[in-house]
Amino acid sequence: xxxxxxxxxxxxxxxxxxxxxxxxxxxxxxxxxxVPPTPPPAAGDDRDFxxxxxxxxxxxxxxxxxxxxxGISLGYAPSMDDASASLxxxxxxxxxxxxxxxxxxxxxxxxxxxxxxxxxxxxxxxLYRRPMQWRWWRACLLLxxxxxxxxxxxxxxxxxxxxxxxxxxxxxxxxxPLVGGLxxxxxxxxxxxTAALARFFSIHTLILPVLALMLLRWMWADAKPQGALWxxxxxxxxxxxxxxxxxLVVAAPLGLQGDVGESYPQARPEWFALPLYxxxxxxxxxxxxxxALFAPPLLGGLALAGLPYADRQSDQPxxxxxxxRIAALVGVISFAGLCIVxxxxxxxxxxxxxxxxxLEDLMGQMGRRNAALGHSTQPLxxxxxxxxxxxxxxxxxxxxxxxxxxxxxxxxxxxQWAQELADKADALLTTTAETERRKLRTEMxxxxxxxxxxxxxxxxxxxxxxxxxxxxxxxxxxxxxxKLLPLLDAAKLAGLMPTKLEDRxxxxxxxxxxxxxxxLRDLLRSAGxxxxxxxxxxxxxxxxxxxxxxxxxxxxxxxxxxxxDTAKWQAAMKDLNAAxxxxxxxxxxxxxxxxxxxxxxxxxxCHKQGDWGxxxxxxxxxxxxx
Amino acid sequence: xTERMPQPEFGDRRTFLRVVIxxxxxxxxxxxxxxxxxxxxxDGPDAALLPLLPMAxxxxxxxxxxxxxxxxxxRRDGWRVRTLRQRVYILRVADGDTAAAFKVFSAVCxxxxxxxxLKETQYVCPCHQAKFDTQGEKVSGPAPRGLDPLxxxxxxxxxxxxxxxxxxxxxxxxxxxxxxxx
Numbered sequence: 007x008x009x010x011x012x013x014x015x016x017x018x019x020x021x022x023x024x025x026x027x028x029x030x031x032x033x034x035x036x037x038x039x040x041v042p043p044t045p046p047p048a049a050g051d052d053r054d055f056x057x058x059x060x061x062x063x064x065x066x067x068x069x070x071x072x073x074x075x076x077g078i079s080l081g082y083a084p085s086m087d088d089a090s091a092s093l094x095x096x097x098x099x100x101x102x103x104x105x106x107x108x109x110x111x112x113x114x115x116x117x118x119x120x121x122x123x124x125x126x127x128x129x130x131x132x133l134y135r136r137p138m139q140w141r142w143w144r145a146c147l148l149l150x151x152x153x154x155x156x157x158x159x160x161x162x163x164x165x166x167x168x169x170x171x172x173x174x175x176x177x178x179x180x181x182x183p184l185v186g187g188l189x190x191x192x193x194x195x196x197x198x199x200t201a202a203l204a205r206f207f208s209i210h211t212l213i214l215p216v217l218a219l220m221l222l223r224w225m226w227a228d229a230k231p232q233g234a235l236w237x238x239x240x241x242x243x244x245x246x247x248x249x250x251x252x253x254l255v256v257a258a259p260l261g262l263q264g265d266v267g268e269s270y271p272q273a274r275p276e277w278f279a280l281p282l283y284x285x286x287x288x289x290x291x292x293x294x295x296x297x298a299l300f301a302p303p304l305l306g307g308l309a310l311a312g313l314p315y316a317d318r319q320s321d322q323p324x325x326x327x328x329x330x331r332i333a334a335l336v337g338v339i340s341f342a343g344l345c346i347v348x349x350x351x352x353x354x355x356x357x358x359x360x361x362x363x364x365l366e367d368l369m370g371q372m373g374r375r376n377a378a379l380g381h382s383t384q385p386l387x388x389x390x391x392x393x394x395x396x397x398x399x400x401x402x403x404x405x406x407x408x409x410x411x412x413x414x415x416x417x418x419x420x421x422q423w424a425q426e427l428a429d430k431a432d433a434l435l436t437t438t439a440e441t442e443r444r445k446l447r448t449e450m451x452x453x454x455x456x457x458x459x460x461x462x463x464x465x466x467x468x469x470x471x472x473x474x475x476x477x478x479x480x481x482x483x484x485x486x487x488x489k490l491l492p493l494l495d496a497a498k499l500a501g502l503m504p505t506k507l508e509d510r511x512x513x514x515x516x517x518x519x520x521x522x523x524x525x526l527r528d529l530l531r532s533a534g535x536x537x538x539x540x541x542x543x544x545x546x547x548x549x550x551x552x553x554x555x556x557x558x559x560x561x562x563x564x565x566x567x568x569x570x571d572t573a574k575w576q577a578a579m580k581d582l583n584a585a586x587x588x589x590x591x592x593x594x595x596x597x598x599x600x601x602x603x604x605x606x607x608x609x610x611x612c613h614k615q616g617d618w619g620x621x622x623x624x625x626x627x628x629x630x631x632x
Numbered sequence: 633x634t635e636r637m638p639q640p641e642f643g644d645r646r647t648f649l650r651v652v653i654x655x656x657x658x659x660x661x662x663x664x665x666x667x668x669x670x671x672x673x674x675d676g677p678d679a680a681l682l683p684l685l686p687m688a689x690x691x692x693x694x695x696x697x698x699x700x701x702x703x704x705x706x707r708r709d710g711w712r713v714r715t716l717r718q719r720v721y722i723l724r725v726a727d728g729d730t731a732a733a734f735k736v737f738s739a740v741c742x743x744x745x746x747x748x749x750l751k752e753t754q755y756v757c758p759c760h761q762a763k764f765d766t767q768g769e770k771v772s773g774p775a776p777r778g779l780d781p782l783x784x785x786x787x788x789x790x791x792x793x794x795x796x797x798x799x800x801x802x803x804x805x806x807x808x809x810x811x812x813x814x
Contacts (some may be wrong), residue, residue: 065654073658077665081710088711095711107660208684233744234700235649242653440715441680 061229066245074110085208089164108253138313158210169264281344377470401428504553578612720782
């Protein structure tokens with residue numbers, strides 16, 4: 007038997023040695039596990055020096071956007087009354103002001119282009135294949151983020167283009183099946199006003215940047231150059247230089263203050279959304295419309311995301327590269343083609359980006375700004391900076407846009423007035439003293455009056471109405487009547503058609519009657535004679551109602567026995583048509599309203615005859631309940 | 633036992649240079665924004681005489697019984713112009729309805745810029761208890777000087793004589809009275 011003490015120490019030694027061995031095994035395995043397996047070289051990857059260069063461009067754009075974004079947010083106020091004015095105030099700061107917005111705008115456009123180029127390149131070289139699928143997915147995600155940035159950023163200036171463009175885009179979002187309306191309300195917080203601006207600002211400057219930073223944490227590694235660093239530096243410097251030159255040549259656009267009430271037919275999407283816009287224009291509303299709106303982004307996104315699993319791994323011969331290359335080329339060509347369609351159409355019609363100023367429109371817009379500046383006996387309103395800036399912009403466009411019969415010798419005077427008006431409006435933006443500002447307002451109106459005296463034969467009132475006049479207890483005035491006659495003809499010219507009736511409608515007087523009733527109710531609502539909002543345009547209701555009247559007559563011919571007394575029926579239809587004709591000929595609002603009343607009375611008269619063996623549960627008076 | 637952990641990513645020179653390049657672009661761009669958003673020289677506050685009260689309202693004002701009133705001032709707030717209310721005190725120093733018969737004090741305390749309140753026969757500043765008599769002279773407390781008088785004029789406004797005042801901001805905390813420029 008050995009010594010028990012020696013045995014214990016031996017056991018201790020053995021145990022210690024075992025523990026050390028185990029520890030060693032574990033640490034080494036941890037270290038070796040940390041080292042990622044070297045990915046097998048992808049096809050052409052060893053000579054791929056383009057990807058790091060595109061990524062260097064992307065990173066430069068993102069750096070520019072982050073920097074200028076922080077810069078802009080230092081002076082930007084997300085509210086309806088301040089958004090465009092605060093950006094204009096920044097732009098007045100000379101070169102720095104021009105640059106900070108210009109760089110942001112041009113870098114954003116370049117970023118979208120580079121994102122597209124990046125995806126195209128990865129696709130072209132088959133660099134989406136496993137084990138590089140994560141880089142591919144990151145590229146797809148980046149494109150999605152960039153689109154989200156663009157959608158939210160375009161609204162922030164709150165000029166006419168921003169407001170009307172976003173209204174259209176949000177309309178598309180709301181068209182999405184099931185969740186559309188909810189999605190729009192979540193995004194905008196209700197109407198497109200200050201609440202929506204606050205929300206878009208937060209999404210654009212807080213939520214999306216955080217997501218972008220998370221994505222960039224990995225893209226940083228993707229962008230690691232494989233060779234020398236100087237090409238990256240060259241790309242970065244070129245991006246900055248290109249954006250700088252571009253912002254000096256084409257300043258970031260900032261239009262008139264956004265106003266839902268003022269139409270803006272020039273609204274066009276950003277260049278990269280033009281194909282979608284063209285499709286929306288070419289396709290008839292309905293299912294096709296919906297498909298074109300949602301199928302390309304959803305299916306395209308899914309297809310792109312699933313691509314790595316559709317093809318073999320990169321160390322095996324590819325299966326999909328050739329068809330994908332063809333698809334990519336077709337995609338690029340159809341993108342360009344759809345862009346060109348709209349651009350050419352706009353160019354020919356002098357619309358959209360090619361729209362020419364119209365003097366009458368311009369004058370109307372100036373008139374509204376003039377009214378917004380307030381009466382001369384009152385202090386300037388708190389938001390006078392908005393009409394002042396708009397007047398400056400409008401006056402600048404006025405130079406060179408003369409009335410038709412202006413004498414050649416008067417043109418320099420016209421231009422001088424336009425220039426003076428712009429200068430005074432600009433001075434109003436920087437002057438603080440109330441007395442000075444009132445003086446400027448008076449001088450602006452004097453320029454308008456001088457010009458009108460010389461060139462316009464229409465009387466204008468330069469002083470807006472005092473608000474006191476409105477407090478008088480006038481009877482509520484009817485809104486302008488639906489301009490029935492001109493609209494009817496215009497509607498026909500514009501391709502408005504009577505709503506198509508279903509077959510069963512044509513077989514039942516009751517159905518046709520209820521349709522006529524709802525059309526009549528809509529017309530009354532448009533004329534302000536009945537409560538509630540009209541569900542359609544007055545010209546459409548009008549077209550439908552006249553069509554109904556025609557069909558009433560025809561039905562009696564076709565379906566003998568629909569009504570027992572054909573003679574009485576024909577007489578009633580004749581009365582109805584005469585009454586409708588009278589509304590058509592009405593000129594004034596009140597007159598049209600009265601005549602519309604007469605239409606209803608003929609309905610009542612016919613219904614009240616009551617000896618036709620049919621209960622009449624409707625009276626015209628029911629429609630007018632206020 | 634001699635295996636080394638892999639080097640952290642930011643350790644190498646190339647990564648550092650990339651941070652310098654892209655970080656530099658971002659910083660430079662933010663700098664441009666900082667310049668554009670910097671406060672810029674603006675025209676001064678309303679230097680004109682501002683109407684305070686019609687003389688008819690001041691006919692019954694007694695000597696040594698100051699009257700509080702408010703001026704309406706235009707102040708620039710970036711792209712906006714705001715209207716501020718500024719309290720002043722009117723003191724009759726002689727009979728008659730000329731400008732010389734009145735003194736108008738700014739209610740801004742010359743100590744730290746709070747607004748003094750009229751308490752019976754004294755102006756008292758609620759912030760640090762500086763006290764002034766009705767003539768605006770310093771009585772007690774930390775104020776370095778008396779209340780600041782403003783220029784006064786009587787002239788017509790829409791056919792009636794008005795007391796008008798030229799508002800001025802004075803530098804607080806000094807013994808001598810220095811008008812602030814803008």
